[in-house]
Amino acid sequence: MAALTPVVLNPGGYELPDEQRRLLRWMLYIGYAALTAGVFHGLANALSYAGISILGWFPGLKTYYQGLTAHGVANVLIFTFSFANGFLPLMTARALSRALDRRFLWGSFLTLLIGNILVIYAVVSNQASVLYTSYAPLQAHWTYYFGLVLVVISTWLALASMLVNLKGWRREHPGARIPLLAYISVASYLMWFLASLPVAVSFLGFLLPWSLGLVERVDPLLTRTLFWFTGHAIVYAWLLPAYVSWYAILPRQVGGSLISDSYTRVVWILFLLLSIPTGIHHQYTDPGISTHLKALHGVLTFGIFFPSLATAFSVIAALEIGARRRGGTGLLGWIKRIPWGDPSVAAQLLAMLTFVLGGATGLINASYTMNQVIHNTTWVPGHFHMTVGTAVALTLMGVAYWLVPYLCGRGLYSRKLALASSWVYSIGIVIFARGMISGGLHGMPRRTFMAEATYFQPEWRLPGILTGVGGTLMFIGVMLFFVVIGLTIIAGRRGEQPQDIPVSDTLTAPARTGWEPRLDRLGLWFVAAVVLIAIAYGPFFLSYSPAAVSPGFKVF
């Protein structure tokens, strides 16, 4: 076997300054706090499909849709980005063995915190029951839009702390290839930065002034299109931190190696290029957008399937290498030798298995006219609870099983409980998704208070019950996760924590000559992404004359 090449600069170890570790740790805690609120509402939402309303048990909750807004905002906006804000800078710092920029890190933490407080105020006071998509002309309180803008700014500041770090490193290492772990971490947030600009324009330029009464009317198709301009790429912003773990951490955890350095960089470049010019596939059934443009975005969405396909190969190869090094044999017999007893590994493997189904259903969503069969039915939440709800969420839980001990300096409280959490959650998602997907095929609408709908259909009965049962198991799974993490933080044994981040190595070293070093010119690829976006979105924005026709409606 060829010499192995680490994905970090200094495989011997590196410790971030205490203050920075604390900041990153508290960033994670903000995410876990959000997740707590999010999953309680998730339980209520899932049970509603089974015809059971537990809303009365939530103190202060006024409507189902208030709870559904809290569920979406807390889980996919706060939890995911709080994690990424902590995780990606930590990975960059570790890869480069360099401390982060202190001011940007503090800025990121404070904007995340203040943004959260504003959003919580708006949602809890029932002044923002507009769901996380924030479609105008449903109008929320200004603190909701401003709070979410601050959350987005916190991600930009986290990126800034990473870029300052990278720039300093490059100055000291002229001509050297960027260590892979830093490369994929920075590229992930670079993609998100570009992707987040349209929603920032929508919120700052239109929805915030409108909610403050500075402008009377907005154009709902324009703000909606700006939302989805960001809104498909955002799913890759959720996914890529999980991919960072699958590519650069998990191989080490199973005793394997990542197969190719360049190949991994190419995958991230494809995500940078293709994540954003695909958003209109969320608007296939919208008026006012030409079918040609919808078809173009459909083709590009098929394109973004490719890097995930490549990921499946890379990650499974790394698992097989690890399992065979551990004595695994046979065509499939090696699977038994993957360390399934390690809760961090098991959670991520179960997340990947679920992602196969999530990816397949996603391809159906993207399938142009076929989308009309399932658009806005429960098929769609069935799909995305397998992607962001499991592939991402369960991976982030798996990562937490080493990350929280590492950051706290305490051992994981209970391996068994942690393992139970992942399995219960996974069994739950399979039942839940089966319910939502089959209900969606029978036209069961998403985002609807089904327990009190005036038009409940008999063929939705079984799907609704499966949704309720599966959702309850997922809730129990997350509760077990919180027990493990909570007890780790307060009662984990000191000294039993991992001493270093478990970073992987690769079978092939990064090339020093040829075309491959050009992969490291992230600025150039960033410009290429901008060009592709201009081609995909130019026809809409150049031909569309906005008409501010809608005043705000607060009908919630």
Add this chain to the structure above:
Amino acid sequence: MKVHTYEKAFLAVGLAVLLVCGVALVYATVARGIHLPGQAGRIDPRRVYQTPPFDKPGVKEVGPGHYQAVIVSQTWAFVPPVIRVPVNARITFIATTVDVIHGFNVEGTRLNMMLVPGQISRNSYRFHTPGEYLVICHEYCGLGHHAMAGKVVVEGHDGEDH
């Protein structure tokens, strides 16, 4: 960059699957005439009921075997709530909203449109089976969203032709 033979094969199979799916979609659109809603004009949501064809919501025959169903949505109802159309006829649905975003989904069919303020939504469909079809607003539109529904009644006999 060395790419493993197995990996090339894996990616080739994946690409082939994507290609087959793509061809199927082109076939459905071009040969079977299944279309997405596209650009069908704009409207001032404040003046929907004064603007043709929305000044007279409901069904009317616009050609031999071709009907137009004009529907207005508002919190939390469709106007008219029930429409009657003949079986096997080509029905062009034209709809919009006077307030927030609504959805228009006819259960058991592929008729599925978003209704966005300022925009007119349009798509065509033939019902081949008589009966009652539930119409649901499938986009969250406020407190009464789960009570917003309508009905398409398809009349006539299976074999009847237009």
